[in-house]
Amino acid sequence: MKAYFQLQLKMLHRHFRDFGVVPILAYPLLIISFLGFSTFLYTKLLESAVFVYCFIAITTLFKLGEKKRNDFLKSCFAQKKYFKIRLLENTFLVLPFILFLTYQKDFLCAVTLYVIILLLSFITFNPITSFTIPTPFSKKPFEFSMGFRNTFFIYPLIYWLTYKAIEVNNFNLGVFSLVLLFVVLISYYSKTEKSYYVWIYNKSPKEFLERKMKTAFIYAIFLSLPISIMLSIFFQKHISIIIVFQLACFIYFMQAIVAKYAAYPEQVPIPTWILIGLSIGFPPCILFTFPYLYSKSIEKLNTTLHD
């Protein structure tokens, strides 16, 4: 069992290195990001924070419970060891959440969350089922159709947050639901596709990117407009802020698409993430980061699309 966890650690370090970060730097970065995100949630969402926080903690465990992965573990380890591994894995992953909940003095939630994750150690999920989840995005595969199937359960939460924001008259929560939607949409473009799926296009890199952005824009309008409209109706005095956030979300969404291809066919490297972070932290930077990432994407796509 020790060898198994050592191997997992080795693999994790390989992921860090592939991502362009040495492990010694990755850990502090992860801790800072986690603390920043958790504090942000707690300060912005107030009383709803704990539900969202627990929901996020539980969803991070789904990957570990995948049937195929667990079948493999079962074939490698005796039953007792297998359950020990599952319990330990789940504990390691959710420990930061539990510690933060304890720090926030949400002791009941911390205990409940731990009980839930212990129970989840005995459950496996089969993400590939014979049941095909219907999607409204079938006409323009693949990012939205696939992404929707992977994250369909988050949509009720997002729209529920918008509803809750209106009910408890918490404008920040409403804006958070809009931002959360775009974070989910950006995740659809986070993984680099195999070169075959770019190669098939008979388009120039410019046309290719325009097409990708157009599809993303149309579908994002379809999903985000209900939130913006509802917020505009119920928080009329903040209408200008809603417009600014909606526009900003679209601009950052488009930048994320462009950034994905700026290192193509490699995964988005750390320097690009830093640029993206910079443009979020200091929005005027996007005037430079967007054109830079766009021209890099054209250059990189050219090797696959042979314009």
Added chain:
Amino acid sequence: MINIKNLSKKFGKNQVLNNINLVLEKGKVYGIVGENGSGKTTLFRCIAGMEKYKGEVEAIKNVKDYLGFLETESYFFPKITGREYIQLLCNAREKELVNLESKNIFNLPLDKYAITYSTGMKKKLALTAILLQGNDVFILDEPFNGVDIQSNIVITELIHKLKELGKLVLISSHIFSTLADTCDEIHLLEKGVFVKKVYKEDFSKLEEEMKLRTVTNKIDKLDLV
């Protein structure tokens, strides 16, 4: 027409293709045979422009824009249905997809996730998609692998039809009879070099020669009793 001139490809220090010259004409079916690792797939990927190489691949237009490439093992996204896969490939070539049900000649369960298909079904799905793209050139890397006998017959007939329509088809296969049934000429690739070009009338001779050269000696080495 595609004219391949002095094409060479290296992976690190490993010379995979060495000075390949080949003229491919439309309305003809070409077979490429060779052992595993002889460079067939790399050659196909170079022609398709999916690999960088030394030399030239001359064509009237940009080959990749009218080329249907059936890879040995097509990659499918985890949650994409067969229908969406075909839609994606047709969208990429701006080909309108009309009445897909009647064009589903392999009776594939199009509304199921492609990743749940069997090996043969995946191959048939990828083949259907590139056929519906309306390409002029086809590269079929092991099109008969893992496919049932009935579909084998259909694929053979499809290749005949493509030839009749004046398309250019390039195939690799480890099943010699399928090449003999479909090809106008077969090129033998060994260690990245074309060592032989054979026309239809000499296919049986080539098969015998290949059997002698590659199979007999190796089986003897096992000392089976």
